[in-house]
Amino acid sequence: MRDLLNAKRKEMLQFVEQLVNIDSGSYTKKGIDEIGLILKAKFEGLDFIVDVVKQKEYGNQLVIQHREAVQPHILVVAHMDTVFPEGTVLKRPFKVKGNRAFGPGVADMKASLVEIFYAILCLKQTGQTGYKHVQIILNSDEEIGSPSSSSLIAEKAARKKYALVLEPARMDGSLVTARRGCGQFKIDIIGVAAHSGIEPEKGRSAIEELAHKIIAFHQLNDRKKGISVNVGMIEGGSAVNTIASHAAGFVDVRITEKRQEDFILKQMKKICAKSNIPGTKTTLTGKMDRSPMEKTEKTTMLLETIREAGKEIGINITDTATGGGSDASFTADLGIPTVDGLGPIGGNAHSEEEYLEIPSLTERTLLLATVIQKLSKMNEKPNSD
Template sequence: MKEFLQSKQEEMLYLIEELVNIDSGSYYKEGVDRVGSILKGKFERLGFIVNEKTEMEYGNHLVIQHRDAIDPKIILVAHMDTVFPEGTVEKRPFRIEGTRAYGPGVVDMKASLVELLYALMALQDAGYNAYENVLIVLNSDEEIGSPSSRPLIEEHSTGKDYALIMEPARKDGSVVSARRGGGRYTLIVKGKAAHSGIEPEKGRSAIEALAYKIIQLHELSDHENGISVNVGLIEGGSAVNTVSPNAIAHVDIRISEVEQAAILEEQIKKICSVCDVPGTKVTLEGEMNRPPMEKNKRSEELLQVIQGVGKEIGVKVMDTSTGGGGDASFTSANGVATIDGLGPVGGNAHSENEYLEIPTLTERTLLLAKTIQKLS
């Protein structure tokens, strides 16, 4: 398989270039569906059945398994969307400089999509039937929290033994064994406008009321135990000489353990139920939308298998935790042994300098192929 993949590196890079040069931001359905159409054809030529789940707002999701598959025990999850809007590719298309490839979504995760495809090709070429033991979900909305694909991932991960998630490896090559969960809330405060010079006493400041809430919310953070509450965006008021009749705060929540979610949610609701400035009203919207991916006995055992495969092929596999959310949280919370970050190595995702370390492309594809083989 190693020789096969090394002979295919240039071909893999051509496909990555083709995918990168398609704008596929989460809200650009046409572009995401173009990526899906290309991949659908590639998988079908390998004998896989591709079930396209049609979406109206976001790109279509793909559920893929081989025509000879019978109750596969491994689920692989990857996403086809990026964070970049339509028109980005025209400004900075795919390019290679030295041993790195650049472009929007090159490592998060166009290269991972190609890695996944070629890992299965390598298994087929070598005569192993482990490709029959995988079910693949390619979704279109991961970068915005997987609002339409979460039920799909949860449905298809039920009953699986292992989940391999194709986010890129960290810059040092580590895979991801834990992720923080989280949610988003919006506080909407209504007050009463008044001229701040003529009759300020008749006003009820929504901004003042919101200020109390921001301080109270930030006090819920407990970084030692992996809890973070951050009011990252505020807006409000109509003029500098007017007592503010409205104010809004957008809040990001991060947790490290499942049990923290209900407790934190109750604390937030309690804070927002109290009126700090008489005459104002606070409305709370939002929810915890991603459970944490916790490192547990099942994931530890899966990690050891992957590290053993790495040792066989001369790749040292380290693991790490990350504060960012991802689809691994859904499979992990569903009781499936989960390891994330199985894509190639790269860095600066979501930025203009996003890059892929080209030498890791075939290396990580071999690691994935042999892990699937070992687990099967």
């Protein structure tokens, strides 16, 4: 498998370039669907069935498995969308500098899409059978919380034994075995407008009330417990000489353990139920989009299998926890052993300096193929006498 992938190194990088040079931000449906059609044709060329789950607002989702697959027990998840708006590719298309490739979404996660295809191709062309035990979901809206694909992932994951998620590996090559849960909320405050010079006593400042709420929300932060609450954006008021009749704050919440969700929601509701400025009214909306991905005993066992695969091909596998969210949270929440960060190594995701470590493209493809083959053998029943 190593020889085959090394022979296809240039071809793989050219495929990354092709995908990177298509704008596919979460709201750029045309670009995502174009990428989906390219991947659909590629997998169909390997005798895979590609089910296109059409979407009106977001890009279409793809569900992929081999024609001979019967109840595949390995789920592989990756996303086709990026965080970059339409037109980004024209400003900074794919480029190579030394051992690194640059471009919008090059690591998060255009390279991972290439990795999945070539891992399957590698298994098939070397006479392995692991590809028959895999179902692949390529979704289109991960970067905005997977609003249209989370239910699809949960549905397909329900009967799986393992979930492999292809977010990029950390900069040091580590895989991800724990992620914090995340949610987005909005604080809406209604006050009473009044001229701030002529009759300020008649006003009830929504901005002043929001200031109290922001301080109270930030006091919920607890680094030791892994709870983060951040009011990252605010808006309000209509004129500098008018007491604000409306204000709003936008809140990002991160938790480390699932049991923390009820606690943090109760505390936020309690804060919003009380008015520090009489005559103002506060409404809290939003939800936790993803539960935490906690490192369980089953996850540790899956990680050990991946470590064994890494050892076989000369890669030392390490793991870590991260504060960012991903689709791994959906599979982990169902109790399915899940390991994330199985994509190629990259860094500076979501920025103009995002990069891919080119040598890791073939290396991590070989790792994925080896892991799939090992997990497929673990599911085979021994022959009875």
